[in-house]
Amino acid sequence: MANRSGNVKRLLVVGGGLIGIRHVHAVKQNPNCTLVGLADPDTSIEIDAKRFASMDDVNEEVDGVIIATPTHLHATHGVSAASRGWHMLIEKPVAESLEEAETLKNAVSNAGIHTLVGHHRRYHQTLQRLKSHIEQGAIGKLVNVSLIWAMRKPDSYFEGNWRTSGGSPVMINLVHDIDVLRFAIGEISEVVALRGASVRGANRIESGAVAIAFDNGATGTISFADTTPSPWGFEAGIGENPNIGTTHQDMMWITGTEGAISFPSLNLWNGRDWGTAAQKEQLPKPVQKRTPLEAQLDHFLEVIDGAPPLIDVSDAARTLAVATTIEAALKEQVTHIQARA
Known part of the structure; x- marks a missing residue:
C-alpha cells in the first residue's frame, strides 16, 4: 500500500485540461492523498478545489505534483517543481524534445527528486x-x-x-x-x-x-x-x-x-x-480492479516514499527518442x- 509511513500525501495538480481534471478527481477519491489544489491560469475552469494561477502562487506544503500541462511546458514546469523539492508525476510525452528531457533529467537528479511519467498503459x-x-x-x-x-x-x-x-x-x-x-x-x-x-x-x-x-x-x-x-x-x-x-x-x-x-x-x-x-x-x-489512472496514482504515492518507479524521466526519454x-x-x-x- 502507498504511504507506508501512514501520512496522507499532499498533491498539487498543474494543468486543468481533460487529463488534468481526471487527475484532480483521482486524487480527491484516493484516501491516501489529499488535493492541495489546481494550478492553472484559466479561471473559467469549474472545479471544487483551491485554485492557483501558477505553481509560483502555491504557498502551501506539497509532497508531490502532477504535471498535466501541454507537452511544450513539461520541462519548464518540471524544473520549477524540482527547484521546490516536489516529487513529480509528469504526463507523457515527458518533454517536447530530447534536449528538454535532458534538462529535466539533470534538474531532478541534482535535486534528488523522485519522478514518474504518465505512460499509463503500463498499468493495464x-x-x-x-x-x-x-x-x-x-x-x-x-x-x-x-x-x-x-x-x-x-x-x-x-x-x-x-x-x-x-x-x-x-x-x-x-x-x-x-x-x-x-x-x-x-x-x-x-x-x-x-x-x-x-x-x-x-x-x-x-x-x-x-x-x-x-x-x-x-x-x-x-x-x-x-x-x-x-x-x-x-x-x-x-x-x-x-x-x-x-x-x-x-x-x-x-x-x-x-x-x-x-x-x-x-x-x-x-x-x-x-x-x-x-x-x-x-x-x-486478469481482472482490472483499478483503472490504469488510479493504479498509476497509487504507484506515485509509493514512488514519493522511495519505491522504484515503473517509468521515470530517464526511461520515458528513451520512448521520446x-x-x-x-x-x-x-x-x-x-x-x-x-x-x-
Missing part, C-alpha cells in the same frame, strides 16, 4: 500479463511483432487549431504504442519510417509504416493512420477511452520460435512446423511526396 493488467508470458518463454525466443493503430479522427479535431498542420499522430498517439513495445517486447535499437500520402490535403503526417529492430534481435512493424476507420488500435481493443469506440479486436501480434500470441485477447498459438496447424489456447485474462526519430524521418519525406503528386 492485460499488458503486464503479456509481458510476463513473454519473459517466461511462452512463445520461445522472440522473432517479430506487428502492431496496427488505425483510427479516423473526426474533421472537427483539426478545425481551427494547431493540429491542422502539426497534429501528427506520431507524437499524439504512436508515442504510446512505442512505449508499449519497449515495455513488453524490449529496447528499440533502430527504426526506419515511410510516410503515406495525404488524404485530407494538409501538409501533415497522417499515416505511415515503421520498421523496428530490437536489442534482443527481434524485428517489428507499425502501421498507423488517423484517416481510416478500423477496429484496430490499443484504445479500441482495450476499451480505455470513452471517446473511441470499443471493438475488443487484437491490434498486436507477436511471434517466437515456439509459438505466437496476440494482444489484447491473449490468444496463445502453439505449433511445431508448417505441416501441423497451430493450436489456439486462450490464456486467462524513438518517437522523435520517427517523426523527423517522416517530415523529411514531405517534399518527395509532394513532388510526385
Whole structure:
C-alpha cells in the first residue's frame, strides 16, 4: 500500500485540461492523498478545489505534483517543481524534445527528486500479463511483432487549431504504442519510417509504416493512420477511452520460435512446423480492479516514499527518442511526396 509511513500525501495538480481534471478527481477519491489544489491560469475552469494561477502562487506544503500541462511546458514546469523539492508525476510525452528531457533529467537528479511519467498503459493488467508470458518463454525466443493503430479522427479535431498542420499522430498517439513495445517486447535499437500520402490535403503526417529492430534481435512493424476507420488500435481493443469506440479486436501480434500470441485477447498459438496447424489456447485474462489512472496514482504515492518507479524521466526519454526519430524521418519525406503528386 502507498504511504507506508501512514501520512496522507499532499498533491498539487498543474494543468486543468481533460487529463488534468481526471487527475484532480483521482486524487480527491484516493484516501491516501489529499488535493492541495489546481494550478492553472484559466479561471473559467469549474472545479471544487483551491485554485492557483501558477505553481509560483502555491504557498502551501506539497509532497508531490502532477504535471498535466501541454507537452511544450513539461520541462519548464518540471524544473520549477524540482527547484521546490516536489516529487513529480509528469504526463507523457515527458518533454517536447530530447534536449528538454535532458534538462529535466539533470534538474531532478541534482535535486534528488523522485519522478514518474504518465505512460499509463503500463498499468493495464492485460499488458503486464503479456509481458510476463513473454519473459517466461511462452512463445520461445522472440522473432517479430506487428502492431496496427488505425483510427479516423473526426474533421472537427483539426478545425481551427494547431493540429491542422502539426497534429501528427506520431507524437499524439504512436508515442504510446512505442512505449508499449519497449515495455513488453524490449529496447528499440533502430527504426526506419515511410510516410503515406495525404488524404485530407494538409501538409501533415497522417499515416505511415515503421520498421523496428530490437536489442534482443527481434524485428517489428507499425502501421498507423488517423484517416481510416478500423477496429484496430490499443484504445479500441482495450476499451480505455470513452471517446473511441470499443471493438475488443487484437491490434498486436507477436511471434517466437515456439509459438505466437496476440494482444489484447491473449490468444496463445502453439505449433511445431508448417505441416501441423497451430493450436489456439486462450490464456486467462486478469481482472482490472483499478483503472490504469488510479493504479498509476497509487504507484506515485509509493514512488514519493522511495519505491522504484515503473517509468521515470530517464526511461520515458528513451520512448521520446524513438518517437522523435520517427517523426523527423517522416517530415523529411514531405517534399518527395509532394513532388510526385
